[in-house]
Amino acid sequence: xxxxxxxxxxxxxxxxxxxxxxxxxxxxxxxxxxxxxxxxxxxxxxxxxxxxxxxxxxxxxxxxxxxxxxxxxxxxxxxxxxxxxxxxxxxxxxxxxxxxxxxxxxxxxxxxxxxxxxxxxxxxxxxxxxxxxxxxxxxxxxxxxxxxxxxxxxxxxxxxxxxxxxxxxxxxxxxxxxxxxxxxxxxxxxxxxxxxxxxxxxxxxxxxxxxxxxxxxxxxxxxxxxxxxxxxxxxxxxxxxxxxxxxxxxxxxxxxxxxxxxxxxxxxxxxxxxxxxxxxxxxxxxxxxxxxxxxxxxxxxxxxxxxxxxxxxxxxxxxxxxxxxxxxxxxxxxxxxxxxxxxxxxxxxxxxxxxxxxxxxxxxxxxxxxxxxxxxxxxxxxxxxxxxxxxxxxxxxxxxxxxxxxxxxxxxxxxxxxxx
DNA sequence: TCTGGGGTCCTAGGACCC
DNA sequence: TCTGGGGTCCTAGGACCC
Numbered sequence: 001x002x003x004x005x006x007x008x009x010x011x012x013x014x015x016x017x018x019x020x021x022x023x024x025x026x027x028x029x030x031x032x033x034x035x036x037x038x039x040x041x042x043x044x045x046x047x048x049x050x051x052x053x054x055x056x057x058x059x060x061x062x063x064x065x066x067x068x069x070x071x072x073x074x075x076x077x078x079x080x081x082x083x084x085x086x087x088x089x090x091x092x093x094x095x096x097x098x099x100x101x102x103x104x105x106x107x108x109x110x111x112x113x114x115x116x117x118x119x120x121x122x123x124x125x126x127x128x129x130x131x132x133x134x135x136x137x138x139x140x141x142x143x144x145x146x147x148x149x150x151x152x153x154x155x156x157x158x159x160x161x162x163x164x165x166x167x168x169x170x171x172x173x174x175x176x177x178x179x180x181x182x183x184x185x186x187x188x189x190x191x192x193x194x195x196x197x198x199x200x201x202x203x204x205x206x207x208x209x210x211x212x213x214x215x216x217x218x219x220x221x222x223x224x225x226x227x228x229x230x231x232x233x234x235x236x237x238x239x240x241x242x243x244x245x246x247x248x249x250x251x252x253x254x255x256x257x258x259x260x261x262x263x264x265x266x267x268x269x270x271x272x273x274x275x276x277x278x279x280x281x282x283x284x285x286x287x288x289x290x291x292x293x294x295x296x297x298x299x300x301x302x303x304x305x306x307x308x309x310x311x312x313x314x315x316x317x318x319x320x321x322x323x324x325x326x327x328x329x330x331x332x333x334x335x336x337x338x339x340x341x342x343x344x345x346x347x348x349x350x351x352x353x354x355x356x357x358x359x360x361x362x363x364x365x366x367x368x369x370x371x372x373x374x375x376x377x378x379x380x381x382x383x384x385x386x387x388x389x390x391x392x393x394x395x396x397x398x399x400x401x402x403x404x405x406x407x408x409x410x411x412x413x414x415x416x417x418x419x420x
Numbered sequence: 421t422c423t424g425g426g427g428t429c430c431t432a433g434g435a436c437c438c
Numbered sequence: 439t440c441t442g443g444g445g446t447c448c449t450a451g452g453a454c455c456c
Contacts, residue, residue: 031424038424056422072424099456186454217430219454246426295423341425400422 001115001138001165002235003105004145005088005122008133008153008160010101011039014080015070017131018408026067030055033250034071034400071401079409083130091122096235104142106235119161139164142233143226146183147173147201174202174227184223189216201227241279241347247271248341251397254293255337261290262324263391268342269323270316270387276344277370280351282312283344286319288326293338301337303330312348315366316373319344320389 007013011029016022026043030036037044037053047065049058055069062069081100089095094106105122107115119136126134137148144164151173152162164170180190182201192215198204204212205227213221222232247268255261265288276283289304305326313319323342376385383393406414 033422033424035423052423054423059422102456184454188453217453219430242427244427248425250424293423339424 001107001140001163002142002145003107003119003122003136003138004098004142004149005103005105005126005134005136006149006153007084007101008135009039009041010081010132011070011072011077012041012044013132014077015068015073015405016041017080019405022068026065027070028058028067029070029072030403032072032399032401033252034402035250038072069403071404073405073407075407075410076405079407080130080132083409084126084132084134087126087129088122090125091118094235094237096237097239104145104235107138115163115165116161119163123161133160135160137162137164139170140229141226141231142235143183143223144170144173144229147177147181147227150181151176170229171202174205175200177201179204182223182227184219189220241281241349242275243347244343244345245272245275245283245347246341246343247275248289248339248343249399250339251337252400253396255397256333256335258328258331258333260391260395260397261327261331261337261340262389263395264340264397265323265327265342266320266387266389267391268340269319270390272342272344273314273316273319273370274374276314276347277350277374280349281347282314282350283319284309284312284346284348285344286322286326287343287345288323288330288340289343290327290330290337290340292335296336296338298336299334301332301335303332305330308346311363312346312350313366314350315370316387317366317369320387324389 012027015027015029024043025041026047027041028037028044028049029039031038034055036055037049037051037058040049040051044067047061047067049061061067077100084101085095085097085103088103088105092105092107094108096104098104107118115138119138123134123136126132135149135153137145137150137152139145139148148162148164152158152160155162164173177200179185179193179199179201182204185193193199193204198207204224207224209221209224212224216223225232249264249268251264255264269286272283285306285308287304287306289302291302292298292300294300307322307326309318309322313322319342327340373385377383383390408414
């Protein structure tokens with residue numbers, strides 16, 4: 001049996017743990033740049049606030065209902081996530097951390113225990129140890145566990161924990177689940193299924209395998225088998241290294257000049273370089289893209305450029321150099337830019353790197369330099385030491401984060417300031 | 421005025437090989 | 439009218455996830 005443990009309204013719950021004054025108030029957390037709503041407490045959902053709603057369209061409601069608004073604080077959420085996952089690891093030797101707020105737990109070894117009771121023990125312990133409320137669904141496959149989890153949260157009777165084991169319970173759950181709500185069925189496939197009179201998960205399990213494969217590909221067929229109780233998706237306990245890494249942001253205020261774009265590109269290139277080093281990879285291709293604001297009624301421009309490099313790299317300085325060349329080749333004056341980003345691809349492990357015969361990249365020197373840089377920044381705070389190309393920390397193009405909460409769990413200084 | 425930022429996998433079609 | 443039979447690799451685009 002597999003359990004899916006999912007944190008309720010995760011970002012909003014994180015804000016509440018350290019701020020008791022907002023525990024019974026409606027809370028929303030905004031996307032980067034304070035753009036739109038990405039997390040809502042139960043009270044905010046009840047007010048009808050939608051996922052992805054632009055914040056500027058919400059200001060009246062915020063005032064009217066006293067909604068507590070927060071910029072997203074990924075330092076805090078990442079640390080809280082670690083605490084939750086560590087707690088979950090106490091309950092099983094086999095666990096897959098699926099996202100920042102979800103984990104699959106293999107409960108196969110506990111068949112003799114009462115699963116319902118065990119799930120409750122997990123739920124209560126996570127809350128006691130971290131302050132984060134979770135929902136738990138238990139079933140024979142990952143896809144069914146997802147369905148159980150969803151119903152666990154919806155049903156008053158289940159109250160956050162649902163075990164689907166008996167065939168009649170599984171069938172009832174499938175009949176209560178619309179195709180749109182199945183994990184792995186997105187908008188397009190849901191519309192297609194509805195057009196074919198398949199409206200519930202149960203309907204889908206009755207379809208013929210070859211028809212499913214023809215229209216929903218092999219991915220859809222696996223999904224249908226999982227719904228029927230046949231496991232097709234393994235628990236992935238070790239996360240495999242990323243094949244692409246991207247860092248991109250919208251600007252806090254519109255950008256026209258090349259100089260600001262260069263600073264932003266340098267910053268994102270160095271973030272990509274850091275992520276590469278963290279997973280022990282080097283990149284052979286570096287892409288830079290820039291775009292105007294697609295929502296605005298102004299002249300639009302989008303372009304990107306990919307540079308293949310002779311020797312794979314993961315040094316800030318190399319990445320920044322290549323990214324700058326790419327940027328200059330696509331920059332056109334006269335547009336108002338909203339966003340840019342850096343993508344690194346063709347990744348290879350750094351210890352099996354193929355060196356170029358004609359390239360004097362000084363790989364060893366850069367490796368030592370980056371190790372020192374990472375050590376210093378790890379000890380004294382990120383961007384303590386950085387390339388001058390990244391510009392100053394008060395640049396106007398930087399993200400808007402006007403309602404940021406303190407990093408309660410990772411920065412002592414933040415907490416002291418907050419208390420004062 | 422103001423609309424996020426990451427990822428993965430699959431398929432079809434083209435170019436190429438013998 | 440008829441015009442082989444395998445393959446591989448790459449890319450773009452589409453679908454999905456959080």
